[in-house]
Amino acid sequence: MAQENFRELLKKHTLRVTDCRLDVLTLFSSNEKALSFRNLEDNLTKYDRVTLYRTLNSFEESGLVHKIPTDNGAAAYGLCQSTCSTDSHNHDHIHFTCDQCGSVECIESHQVPAVQIPGYLIKEMNFLVSGTCKTCLQSV
Template sequence: MHQTIIDTLKRNQLSITDSRKKILELFLHAKGALAHFDIEHQSGAEFDRVTIYRTLQTFVEKGIIHTIPTADNSIRYALCKDDCANGHHHDDHVHFMCDSCGTTYCLDHVTVPQVSLPNGFTVTQTDVIMSGKCMKCV
């Protein structure tokens, strides 16, 4: 597991630092998506807020994680699948946010249906955000 983390960082030409290792580890153990808030608390106040923001930015740029728009106006991040690095728009899965426990899931195996738009509109990205109760909170 620990080797996976270092490999991932190296593969993306990132230098190995404590914060990057720790934050990547949090994502690997997380069941759903994480917000900055979650990381700040789960990392035990070990790193500066700014470092966390910058690490998240770096991970997004490298395609290690991706952002999820949410209705509650807070950016959430989730791990990308292995081979989704460059040029990938993440058009391919649905996000689900539980109203009860707040957990955000990436439903990787549910594909986003095609939506036909009026003439003149060109689509580069489609996000589907569903909310309701997850399997644990029914």
């Protein structure tokens, strides 16, 4: 996605267009995997940590990215599909965490199966799968 599209994307979500936000979006789209806060911090050293935290938060609130809980506690963030909005999120895909390289991926090709639990009201689902990712398997 080009720089110009990011401007549109931000405006569509009523977010101001700033250097930091454009750079964060660029980083996300240049990387097919989800990003941890650490990833952001390491790659965008020109911005303050606090600013990156706030950028992720505003992106999450606006439905630009979604938070993915992981086993180790350090959350990852994935770019949302165009079907997501501030109010309704639509990321019923599987999340894969690689034990080797630690990367987190959204497996868009695999939907999370629907579940019903008698007596419970289900609102959100998150299917976390871990093991060895494609890249790591090939590099053996």
